[in-house]
Amino acid sequence: NSVILSFGGEHYFEYTTLANFGNDREALFMTNHFCYDFPACENWPVNDLKANFVNCVISGSNRDELWLSAREEAQANVLFDHCLIKIDELLEPDNYPNFMSDFTTSSINWPRTDSLFSDFRLDTLSKAEGLAIPLGTVTTDIENNMRDFSRPDAGCYEYQY
Numbered sequence: 001n002s003v004i005l006s007f008g009g010e011h012y013f014e015y016t017t018l019a020n021f022g023n024d025r026e027a028l029f030m031t032n033h034f035c036y037d038f039p040a041c042e043n044w045p046v047n048d049l050k051a052n053f054v055n056c057v058i059s060g061s062n063r064d065e066l067w068l069s070a071r072e073e074a075q076a077n078v079l080f081d082h083c084l085i086k087i088d089e090l091l092e093p094d095n096y097p098n099f100m101s102d103f104t105t106s107s108i109n110w111p112r113t114d115s116l117f118s119d120f121r122l123d124t125l126s127k128a129e130g131l132a133i134p135l136g137t138v139t140t141d142i143e144n145n146m147r148d149f150s151r152p153d154a155g156c157y158e159y160q161y
Helices: 099-103
Strands: 003-005 009-014 017-020 028-031 049-054 057-060 066-069 076-081
Touching (some): 028 049, 076 099
Parallel strands (some): 009 049, 028 066, 049 076
């Protein structure tokens, strides 16, 4: 996994790219519980989970690059706002079939294998281009390139024309 948020907590990510390639783990794994006695897992303490992702890209080579596991005894408040995420099996009936309506705002599920980026920088046809909302606190990308003031790109890189 690129990022594991286990046993809840409060987390905030903006303009973050989580990309996981070449293995069978998700780029982002989140739970509001923890198993202390693996593999029996008879002891499952829980903790509220609050995780906000704004203008982020979560992608990789698997069908699902995001996994959420939440027990009902604790809250799981998760929001993906103006993000591009790659999910498939997470949407199955036994998991979170309403994930896109319950946990996202103005986000795109991109379960396809189309290229989003090259060397982790946005590709010319990337769906992450212009997807983000301006955040006054973040005006440059990870390489100090200026972000577009009206339609910035999701993820850590702003596409350079």
